[in-house]
Amino acid sequence: MTSTANADHDVTGSADSAVPADADHRDVLVDVRGVKVHFPIRKGVIFDKTIGYVYAVDGVDLQIRRGETYGLVGESGCGKSTLGRAILNLEPPTEGSVTFDGVDIASLKGEELRRKRQDIQMVFQDPMSSLDPRQSVESLLLEGLKAHGLIENDAAANQRLRELLAAVGLPPAALKKYPHEFSGGQRQRIGIARALSVNPKLIVADEPVSALDVSVQAQVINLLEDLQEEFGLTYLVVAHDLAVVRHISDRVGVMYLGALAEEAPAADLYARPLHPYTRALLSAVPVPDPVIEDQRERILLTGDLPSPANPPTGCRFHTRCPWRQPTRCDTERPVLRTVELPGVPKDHRVACHWAEQIESGELRPHEVEAIAVEQTAGVLAPDSPIIGPTSIGEIG
Numbered sequence: 439m440t441s442t443a444n445a446d447h448d449v450t451g452s453a454d455s456a457v458p459a460d461a462d463h464r465d466v467l468v469d470v471r472g473v474k475v476h477f478p479i480r481k482g483v484i485f486d487k488t489i490g491y492v493y494a495v496d497g498v499d500l501q502i503r504r505g506e507t508y509g510l511v512g513e514s515g516c517g518k519s520t521l522g523r524a525i526l527n528l529e530p531p532t533e534g535s536v537t538f539d540g541v542d543i544a545s546l547k548g549e550e551l552r553r554k555r556q557d558i559q560m561v562f563q564d565p566m567s568s569l570d571p572r573q574s575v576e577s578l579l580l581e582g583l584k585a586h587g588l589i590e591n592d593a594a595a596n597q598r599l600r601e602l603l604a605a606v607g608l609p610p611a612a613l614k615k616y617p618h619e620f621s622g623g624q625r626q627r628i629g630i631a632r633a634l635s636v637n638p639k640l641i642v643a644d645e646p647v648s649a650l651d652v653s654v655q656a657q658v659i660n661l662l663e664d665l666q667e668e669f670g671l672t673y674l675v676v677a678h679d680l681a682v683v684r685h686i687s688d689r690v691g692v693m694y695l696g697a698l699a700e701e702a703p704a705a706d707l708y709a710r711p712l713h714p715y716t717r718a719l720l721s722a723v724p725v726p727d728p729v730i731e732d733q734r735e736r737i738l739l740t741g742d743l744p745s746p747a748n749p750p751t752g753c754r755f756h757t758r759c760p761w762r763q764p765t766r767c768d769t770e771r772p773v774l775r776t777v778e779l780p781g782v783p784k785d786h787r788v789a790c791h792w793a794e795q796i797e798s799g800e801l802r803p804h805e806v807e808a809i810a811v812e813q814t815a816g817v818l819a820p821d822s823p824i825i826g827p828t829s830i831g832e833i834g
């Protein structure tokens with residue numbers, strides 16, 4: 439693996455403890471250590487010259503425990519999908535390692551890699567573009583089974599397909615139909631059945647409901663939760679929408695410009711965000727009560743999201759941070775660390791030099807008078823109708 443890092447990027451921003459405090463190593467299904475994915479920017483027709491890099495993922499440590507749902511959130515372009523692809527070994531890391539079920543996936547080749555890939559499946563945002571329109575549902579579902587040699591005979595295959603459809607709440611008649619004959623929610627169910635067909639351990643769901651109507655989103659989220667319980671699945675759910683991730687996740691990681699800004703059990707993160715970026719995102723979420731809505735402080739995020747091809751020095755967030763402090767914030771990259779604050783669990787980690795001082799009120803934001811929020815990309819109210827009284831039987 440070659441490092442493309444410049445001097446500033448050599449500061450990895452790695453966590454003080456890669457494995458969460460209360461996690462046993464055997465509990466960890468996915469172990470991401472110091473992962474960087476840098477895409478070269480090339481110029482020239484005849485001589486292909488590298489003139490820079492897009493620092494899409496720039497030093498991420500995270501662990502996903504068996505049976506949990508890890509929600510990864512962040513604005514468009516912060517590197518969520520690239521990190522997901524690195525975990526699947528579809529995008530080999532420039533630096534760092536990804537261990538899946540105790541095995542470094544970069545070391546696998548041929549048959550071993552094919553078998554490991556069976557354990558990790560993806561659910562995509564737009565089922566219409568991920569399902570071949572010329573294939574019937576039967577053929578789409580058989581594909582994975584055949585590729586991994588999981589078909590003993592026709593009768594067993596037929597039984598398996600029916601079980602898969604039942605698991606995702608679709609009738610057996612769906613087998614003979616084509617993707618265009620289904621609604622968006624039903625198509626996502628087919629995508630989920632396809633992922634399930636090879637008995638994976640991990641499902642990486644990249645924006646699994648963002649292309650669906652709000653009323654259908656809840657059904658698909660509930661389906662994913664039911665399937666997790668039934669089949670003992672582990673999920674990495676990638677989304678730009680804090681509301682989706684809140685309801686489905688056990689733990690949430692907030693990404694900003696290629697690195698984790700904060701990571702915590704979902705309830706803690708939403709109740710007590712410690713990173714200025716997470717605070718700003720959550721402060722932008724409207725509250726249904728107009729009195730509270732009127733009184734609460736909103737945090738101004740100034741400026742645009744910097745380009746990952748030219749990230750700020752020091753703390754990636756300092757150019758937009760209302761609490762930024764001279765020198766340290768723009769020169770020293772903060773590591774993801776635990777904080778010594780009463781009531782904050784050890785697995786609530788934050789990459790901010792001043793998390794304690796901000797939380798205690800010792801440091802005040804520079805733009806205290808500002809109440810408008812300029813940049814709130816993709817944030818929905820935590821109580822948005824994502825979670826409705828829906829069941830696995832309801833078909834979206």
Ligand SMILES: Nc1ncnc2c1ncn2[C@@H]1O[C@H](COP(=O)(O)OP(=O)(O)OP(=O)(O)O)[C@@H](O)[C@H]1O
Pocket residue numbers: 477492493494512513514515516517518519520521678746
């Ligand atoms: N193959 C590639 N070559 C060059 N740059 C890339 C490549 N793939 C992604 N990028 C860039 O890397 C950065 C991170 O992209 P990524 O898709 O991972 O972000 P994201 O957070 O998933 O965004 P979105 O929610 O819009 O998908 C972006 O600036 C993107 O343009």
